[in-house]
Amino acid sequence: MLAAERYDRIIELVNIKGSIRVSELSEHCRVTEETIRRDLDRLEQAGRLRRSHGGAVSMKEVQPEIPYRIRETSQALEKKRIAEAALALIEDGDRILLDASTTAGYMAVNMPDMPLTILTNSIQVATELSTREKIEVISTGGQLAARSLSFVGPLAERSLETYHVDKLFLSCKGVHLESGTISETNELQARLKQKMVGIADQVILLADSSKFGIRAFARVTGLEAVHTIITDQICSEEQSFLYGAYHLKIKTV
CATH class of the missing domain: 1.10.10.10 (Winged helix-like DNA-binding domain superfamily/Winged helix DNA-binding domain)
Known part of the structure; x- marks a missing residue:
């Protein structure tokens, strides 16, 4: 040839x-x-x-990330309610990992000033929490992804390997029940979130209803790795499937 x-x-x-x-x-x-x-x-x-x-x-599969400021206004009410429910799961002394999702950003805005260690790859989250005296904030560092205001890439991935957290609050582009996966727009974000899942005792998925039925380009992990889903609404068939196949805790807000 x-x-x-x-x-x-x-x-x-x-x-x-x-x-x-x-x-x-x-x-x-x-x-x-x-x-x-x-x-x-x-x-x-x-x-x-x-x-x-x-x-x-x-090249047909490469999808640019939607800029953070645009995503921040999409499904904003639902994301704020999900963030509020997520905050209720946090306890004094927790070691927490927050991704660079806009829902995690809303969590940071309303995060109480309590003894916590928070690891994040989000510039927005780190900046917001910088005013809390009792919270220790650790940034992964790495390659700057300007659209998502986040750090990604090999350095960020290696940074995560040095830590262990109690709870990971994670969002995604898509939750696909038929394939049993959660997915992201691009490979860099997906690879980093795979690392996040691997260092957490509990994985808490923050997914508004618009994420369900979506199968984005890059697989993050299977639903079997998720312990709790917080969402604004979920149809009875989806809820029954998730309970039956994965025994997840599902919290609707």
Whole structure:
């Protein structure tokens, strides 16, 4: 297979699958993984795909994050009610991890000044909590994602590996019951949230009703990793399924 033919085959496979690993492309094209990596570098430079960790992602699948200030006003009333219910689960001395969601931002706004340790990748959350005297705030650091006002990337992921928390308050782009997954818009956010789930005793999902039925591009984790869902409303069929399949606590507000 000529190089030009191989490039076309790679693009075809990436677009069909959405994302694909180097090892799989190597098998399809019958060349070494090192050759595939060089091919992917060239194709990314040509703007035909995007490199990801261990493979490539279709340009058709890449979705820009909606800016924080726009997300902040979407479903704002529901998010504020969910944030209020989430705050009721916090106790003195808790070690808490807040993601960079707008719902976590609303939690920070109304967070009581009590003895807590709060780890976050959110600039908004860290800034809001900077005025609380009794709360110790720890930022992950990392690569700045300007649209979400958050830190992501390898440095943020490695930072999380040094901690353990009692409770993770996590939001997402989509909650898909048929596949049993929660998902995010892009891979960087999804990878970081996977790390968050891995260091928490309790995972509390903050998801307004608009998130249900959505299967976004990058998988975060399965619903079996979630202990509690706080939402504004959920239909009886969805609630019955979640109780039956995952034995979750579901709190509606």
